[in-house]
Amino acid sequence: MEQQPPEKKSSIDPTSLQMPETLPILPLHGFVFFPGMGFPLQVASDSSRQLIDDALLGDRMIGLVPSRKEQTAADDTVTGEDLFRIGVVGYIHKLTKPDEGFYQVLVSGTRKLRVVEFTSEQPYLEARVEEIPMDYAPEDKKLEAMLLGIRSQFKKLVELTELPQEMLATVNALTDPYHIGYLVTSQLNLKIVDEQEILEIVEVDVMLHRVAQELTKRLETVEMSNKMQADIKKDIDGKQREFFLRQQLQAIRKELGEEDNEKVEIRELRERAAEKGLSKEAAEAVDKELVRLERISPSSPEYSGSRNYIDWILDLPWTDSTTDTLDLDKAEQDLDVDHYGLDKIKKRILEFLAVRKLKPDIHGPILCFVGPPGVGKTSLGQSIARTMERKFVRIALGGMRDEAEIRGHRRTYIGALPGRVIQSLKKAGANNPVFLLDEIDKLGNDFRGDPASALLEVLDPEQNSTFTDHYLDIEFDLSKVMFIATANMLDTIPGPLRDRMEVVQLPSYTEDEKAAIARRHLLAKQLEAHALTADDLEIDDEALRTIIRSYTREAGVRNLERELAAICRGTAAKIARGRTEKTVVTTENLYDFLGALRFFPEMKARTWGPGLATGLAWTPVGGQILFIETSKMKGKGGLTLTGKLGDVMKESATAALTYIRSHAEQLGIDEDVFSHIDLHVHVPEGAIPKDGPSAGVGMVSSLISVISDRTVRRDVAMTGEITLRGDVLPVGGIGEKVLAALRAGIRELVLPVLNEKDVLEIPEDIREGVIFHYPHTIEEALEFVLEPEADK
Numbered sequence: 031m032e033q034q035p036p037e038k039k040s041s042i043d044p045t046s047l048q049m050p051e052t053l054p055i056l057p058l059h060g061f062v063f064f065p066g067m068g069f070p071l072q073v074a075s076d077s078s079r080q081l082i083d084d085a086l087l088g089d090r091m092i093g094l095v096p097s098r099k100e101q102t103a104a105d106d107t108v109t110g111e112d113l114f115r116i117g118v119v120g121y122i123h124k125l126t127k128p129d130e131g132f133y134q135v136l137v138s139g140t141r142k143l144r145v146v147e148f149t150s151e152q153p154y155l156e157a158r159v160e161e162i163p164m165d166y167a168p169e170d171k172k173l174e175a176m177l178l179g180i181r182s183q184f185k186k187l188v189e190l191t192e193l194p195q196e197m198l199a200t201v202n203a204l205t206d207p208y209h210i211g212y213l214v215t216s217q218l219n220l221k222i223v224d225e226q227e228i229l230e231i232v233e234v235d236v237m238l239h240r241v242a243q244e245l246t247k248r249l250e251t252v253e254m255s256n257k258m259q260a261d262i263k264k265d266i267d268g269k270q271r272e273f274f275l276r277q278q279l280q281a282i283r284k285e286l287g288e289e290d291n292e293k294v295e296i297r298e299l300r301e302r303a304a305e306k307g308l309s310k311e312a313a314e315a316v317d318k319e320l321v322r323l324e325r326i327s328p329s330s331p332e333y334s335g336s337r338n339y340i341d342w343i344l345d346l347p348w349t350d351s352t353t354d355t356l357d358l359d360k361a362e363q364d365l366d367v368d369h370y371g372l373d374k375i376k377k378r379i380l381e382f383l384a385v386r387k388l389k390p391d392i393h394g395p396i397l398c399f400v401g402p403p404g405v406g407k408t409s410l411g412q413s414i415a416r417t418m419e420r421k422f423v424r425i426a427l428g429g430m431r432d433e434a435e436i437r438g439h440r441r442t443y444i445g446a447l448p449g450r451v452i453q454s455l456k457k458a459g460a461n462n463p464v465f466l467l468d469e470i471d472k473l474g475n476d477f478r479g480d481p482a483s484a485l486l487e488v489l490d491p492e493q494n495s496t497f498t499d500h501y502l503d504i505e506f507d508l509s510k511v512m513f514i515a516t517a518n519m520l521d522t523i524p525g526p527l528r529d530r531m532e533v534v535q536l537p538s539y540t541e542d543e544k545a546a547i548a549r550r551h552l553l554a555k556q557l558e559a560h561a562l563t564a565d566d567l568e569i570d571d572e573a574l575r576t577i578i579r580s581y582t583r584e585a586g587v588r589n590l591e592r593e594l595a596a597i598c599r600g601t602a603a604k605i606a607r608g609r610t611e612k613t614v615v616t617t618e619n620l621y622d623f624l625g626a627l628r629f630f631p632e633m634k635a636r637t638w639g640p641g642l643a644t645g646l647a648w649t650p651v652g653g654q655i656l657f658i659e660t661s662k663m664k665g666k667g668g669l670t671l672t673g674k675l676g677d678v679m680k681e682s683a684t685a686a687l688t689y690i691r692s693h694a695e696q697l698g699i700d701e702d703v704f705s706h707i708d709l710h711v712h713v714p715e716g717a718i719p720k721d722g723p724s725a726g727v728g729m730v731s732s733l734i735s736v737i738s739d740r741t742v743r744r745d746v747a748m749t750g751e752i753t754l755r756g757d758v759l760p761v762g763g764i765g766e767k768v769l770a771a772l773r774a775g776i777r778e779l780v781l782p783v784l785n786e787k788d789v790l791e792i793p794e795d796i797r798e799g800v801i802f803h804y805p806h807t808i809e810e811a812l813e814f815v816l817e818p819e820a821d822k
């Protein structure tokens with residue numbers, strides 16, 4: 031039988047009641063009930079309403095325990111496993127029934143409880159519980175300090191938020207530290223898990239410390255939010271103020287009959303566009319952007335972006351060209367003044383200029399100067415520009431990995447700019463400069479794209495008339511630009527890119543050429559750089575050649591120029607100390623300026639005997655001689671290779687030994703000897719990587735020498751790839767290799783027969799006095815390199 035509970039509020043003090051051992055448990059959804067709090071609960075489920083009815087017939091005490099579930103449709107679905115184990119004892123003060131099937135219950139929390147075990151789940155949850163004490167020392171100074179800090183921080187929070195002042199008054203009026211902590215916690219909008227953690231803390235000082243932390247976090251968040259709101263309001267107010275001021279300014283100008291600055295600026299841009307001679311596509315792009323510009327406020331970031339875009343288009347040299355000077359005699363004279371030697375290169379440049387003179391609108395080839403560092407590749411491009419009286423621009427491609435460096439970034443990116451090609455044309459101020467692409471062999475690539483692929487369009491005369499930069503997104507004609515590329519080697523240049531260029535090889539300088547360059551250019555340049563004259567310093571010929579031979583080892587003249595600069599610095603130091611007599615540098619006093627000799631002739635530093643052969647190698651910085659040493663010892667036919675050799679060079683040594691063993695009888699070698707010896711091939715300077723097939727002839731000569739105890743001639747150097755059948759195949763870098771041999775004092779060379787054409791490309795004055803042998807096979811090569819049998 032249902033009994034109607036009293037409608038008036040109970041006058042009993044709930045804290046004075048004894049807590050029973052078993053309590054009905056009312057699950058709470060979405061919030062935590064703290065001791066000392068009191069507010070109405072809405073109860074709708076049948077089981078919960080029955081729980082309230084039964085409690086009102088008894089001692090009015092119930093357990094209030096939060097549910098772990100974020101939301102539950104009905105209390106009946108909640109089991110004991112869904113609830114936390116810590117809650118509060120609630121005392122029912124009043125019950126009202128606003129609607130049928132709906133209770134509103136005024137409950138207050140009296141103390142904390144711990145659920146020991148659930149004893150029943152029907153018709154509602156019941157559990158055996160125990161009280162959690164809430165003890166504290168009233169005179170504890172530490173608690174007083176913590177409470178003072180919490181009240182102070184809570185006061186700031188009330189001032190910064192919409193919390194009622196009555197809440198602050200309640201916190202200040204309370205004396206129980208537990209109730210103060212719980213009341214502050216309930217106002218911080220914490221997650222239910224965080225509130226439950228605070229409820230479960232037993233020690234009052236630990237609980238207050240946690241509440242202070244959460245209060246500080248909440249206060250910082252509110253302060254940051256308020257600051258952001260203030261900044262936004264200030265920004266909006268500033269924009270509104272600027273808008274009103276501009277409207278007023280516009281009205282004043284209208285009254286005075288003056289024109290807006292923005293309109294004046296746009297009119298001037300239209301006039302510039304009309305006078306610039308833009309292409310149809312460029313004119314349409316500028317006109318479209320100007321219409322857009324008229325609609326944008328000057329204070330908008332988009333305004334500056336559009337204005338920059340228009341400026342870039344209008345600053346480009348669409349129709350601005352320099353007039354070519356194609357006087358071949360003057361061009362030849364300029365090239366001779368700027369560069370010594372390089373006759374073949376100069377001849378090719380003059381031919382290029384001659385064709386340009388006869389047919390000005392021809393799409394000429396893209397020249398690529400390939401050669402070691404310091405031989406004048408970049409300065410040749412400058413000389414061509416000076417001869418033709420064109421503007422000169424240079425892009426350093428070494429290490430470039432981003433395709434956008436060539437094509438530019440699209441305008442959707444903040445801070446976007448055109449690529450280096452368009453930027454350089456704007457800087458040049460002409461649409462037909464000499465454009466030097468320096469170090470094209472050192473381009474990289476990564477996730478940002480492949481610059482070499484972007485250059486395919488730039489360097490194709492059939493396509494670059496419609497080059498499109500990503501930033502401009504309109505076509506620009508590059509067909510009038512004279513592109514010149516430089517590289518140290520061709521191997522690293524992608525095939526399609528290399529196919530678009532005409533390769534012009536620049537050889538290493540000979541000793542005579544270096545001496546002449548030093549006399550004509552380098553010494554005069556360094557004298558001027560150090561405020562000296564020919565009356566202050568003189569370097570005799572023998573000293574200059576000693577510097578070239580013994581203080582530098584390079585294909586070009588950069589290190590030679592550094593050594594001359596060192597001598598000039600020493601001379602300048604003497605003059606600065608008051609010594610005014612002329613300094614004459616000879617081989618005797620060269621040590622005083624440059625120190626000890628750095629390089630010695632390799633041949634003089636070597637002992638000689640069977641197993642030692644002199645090969646020739648090519649490197650990106652020029653040619654060099656390569657010594658190949660072979661030793662034999664007792665063993666079982668093994669082959670050891672050392673000297674940091676690459677895979678191709680190791681294969682050359684293996685092929686050489688295979689050839690010797692398969693032709694042992696023909697070579698006069700006992701076939702049984704290979705089963706009793708091991709062979710060790712070593713290429714000195716072991717820290718330097720070496721690779722390539724051109725050491726094949728040297729390998730086979732060194733191996734045969736040590737096996738047959740016949741010495742390889744000391745005054746012969748050799749190069750060439752070999753096959754298992756005994757053929758000698760051609761190799762590259764012949765010019766540099768010949769110069770390396772001459773530097774080492776070797777004047778008899780063994781080269782593959784198919785490289786004879788390359789020797790003819792070497793200047794005649796270098797070939798003079800040099801003996802060249804051109805064997806077809808290894809047997810023919812051995813006749814030139816091995817000492818006769820009688821001299822064993």
